[in-house]
Amino acid sequence: MWYEEHEKLTNSEKEEFRRLVNIMLSRTFIIRDVYSHKEGIIKVNPEFRFVERHFNCFLDYLSFGGWILSKDSNYGVISLVSAYEYNRVRFDKNSTLMLYTIRLVFEEEREKVALRKEVLTSTSQIVRKMMALGLVKKKPSNKDLIDSLRLLSQYNIIQKLEGSWEEPGTKLLILPSILFIVTNEKISRMYEMLDTEDEIIHDDEQEQEVIRGDVNL
DSSP: OHHHHHHTSOHHHHHHHHHHHHHHHHHSEEESEEEETTTTEEEEOHHHHHHHHTHHHHHHHHHTTTEEEEEETTTTEEEEEESSSOSOEEEOHHHHHHHHHHHHHHHHHHTTOTTOSSEEEEHHHHHHHHHHTTSOSSOOOHHHHHHHHHHHHHTTSEEEEESOTTSTTOEEEEOTTHHHHSOHHHHHHHHHHHHTGGGGSSOTTOOEEEOSSOEEO
């Protein structure tokens, strides 16, 4: 059982265990390969390694609370999903459109960098893609850009490398967690809806829901 393994941890490891449980509950994903602002390179995330080393302990502990912990070693993504339809996070229309746009950019760009799991993009590339797809008629306001990009960063879907969120040249990493929140099936559905234009958002007031790594349309 989890408590038997937990008792073998040192006091500092027990504290790290508690901290990372809270991070997963609040951010959904932990990513293996992340950008180190201090060193200016992509490095292995020590938080990912800690959870990986003690995965069964985390898995058993969280399962008691109705949570499903998953690990994808290929993409380097650990995700936490509620077994119940609780703990929903609502994305507004702009954030939902940006989420799908980022997924499309990820799919297109990773074909050029097949050896990497993450994709480098920029704020301006995302905005241009949204406009090219007809999702927006003009560049979103700086406030909308900041709010949406920060939200996606909060859930470890993107990571900012440098600059301000709203600046066109700001470099962003699209993390492989995007594959788990917007699946290939959902991308196919989005293309179908884009073909019928107005169907992508049924109502300007409607908000899309994100349920611990799952977007409902």
